[in-house]
Ligand code: SF4
């Protein structure tokens with residue numbers, strides 16, 4: 001019951017924070033990676049294990065492995081060493097993490113979360129820590145500390161909200177990424193990350209959809225578009241020489257409500273006559289490697305440029321996915337580039353050069369569509385969305401990692417007539433996470449997700465009560481998968497949709513028949529009557 005989860009105790013923790021003991025209570029942790037998936041990726045120490053086991057079957061020499069891994073990363077990533085050294089404990093980040101706000105667990109304060117790793121850094125990598133130990137804020141690396149890392153670094157969605165408020169720019173998400181990478185060195189990853197990553201290696205996508213099912217799913221979507229609009233859309237797969245490679249998260253062609261977003265893309269591409277192809281190999285834009293290690297992220301991402309090269313396209317257009325854009329925008333150029341075999345993207349319809357995408361050669365679908373609307377290239381009937389009163393959830397990665405703040409709003413305000421923002425401190429760069437990102441969107445840790453998502457849901461509740469909002473629009477596949485559960489729990493009566501679903505509803509396609517339903521098959525409102 002929601003009232004039970006709200007029974008949190010906002011008081012300082014009892015006892016000494018340096019005590020690493022954690023309780024793996026049902027609902028508060030994710031299951032360990034299965035040996036099958038870990039082996040598939042060639043990860044160390046594959047075995048059957050669970051976090052609640054007394055014996056985690058750590059490999060012999062695990063402590064040396066972790067310390068060597070830490071040393072390597074301190075030398076490799078200047079940011080990591082800096083973040084270990086410069087926190088002044090000013091407190092600006094303490095109440096900015098949604099997991100802390102939803103749980104009141106002090107170790108979910110960003111600075112204290114980082115301290116779990118920092119205390120070990122101090123003990124083994126600073127002179128004062130080596131000499132004075134605990135007196136200098138150092139902690140011994142023990143098996144209990146490993147368990148504590150696992151517990152708290154898998155209660156961080158790498159959302160970076162805390163970094164917005166840190167005067168020193170400390171990015172706790174980066175610290176979490178390093179901590180998870182270290183845990184992977186001794187075989188302590190979670191299955192909800194490792195299995196999708198293994199699927200991606202096997203079939204090209206997280207869901208493990210094989211090429212023929214990928215094709216079937218897209219063909220089914222084309223049939224749906226035909227039924228809705230009377231227009232037959234073509235979906236080219238693996239077509240060499242197309243101008244654009246379109247890459248989307250696999251949930252778009254296999255999940256709901258994502259699927260309606262896919263219908264929106266297909267209608268848009270047909271209407272503007274886009275010369276594009278999708279790929280049955282790069283059939284996933286998302287990248288669960290981001291939630292595991294830099295190496296895995298790089299390996300998974302490689303397929304996008306490889307397919308762009310093989311299919312001889314000019315540039316890449318990407319769908320509505322959150323962490324896909326974190327990887328594409330922040331890492332792809334360095335990890336998988338240079339993309340010198342591609343061309344700086346130019347819209348074939350408006351002639352706009354996407355200078356911001358010059359190096360990655362990858363444009364976000366919202367940038368692309370907003371540009372079309374800005375140049376009056378699309379006809380919309382916003383009354384078709386009149387059954388919705390809409391608000392927009394800035395997904396953490398597109399908003400904070402790539403500054404995609406205005407384009408989705410630009411589209412929504414033209415495709416819908418009823419739009420209201422959530423409170424200022426909960427949107428744009430300060431947006432609250434869904435509570436399920438970074439591989440935490442699984443069922444076994446539902447309590448953590450509901451607690452972590454509480455600040456987001458609370459803001460939705462505010463606009464529901466004030467303006468009658470009944471739809472939360474977003475541009476992230478994880479959001480679309482997990483927000484429905486969150487809202488059903490905290491704010492029943494609010495649904496979730498992609499921005500391009502609403503665009504598809506409103507889009508007037510050339511030669512379309514009189515539409516009677518929206519993309520969900522619901523009757524369209526009488527024209528002009530909300
Ligand atoms: S805001 Fe930055 S410097 Fe201040 S306590 Fe948090 S991490 Fe440390």
Ligand code: SF4
Pocket residue numbers: 096097098099108109110113155156157158159160161162163172173176433
């Ligand atoms: S990155 Fe997000 S989840 Fe992690 S500590 Fe910061 S605010 Fe919390």
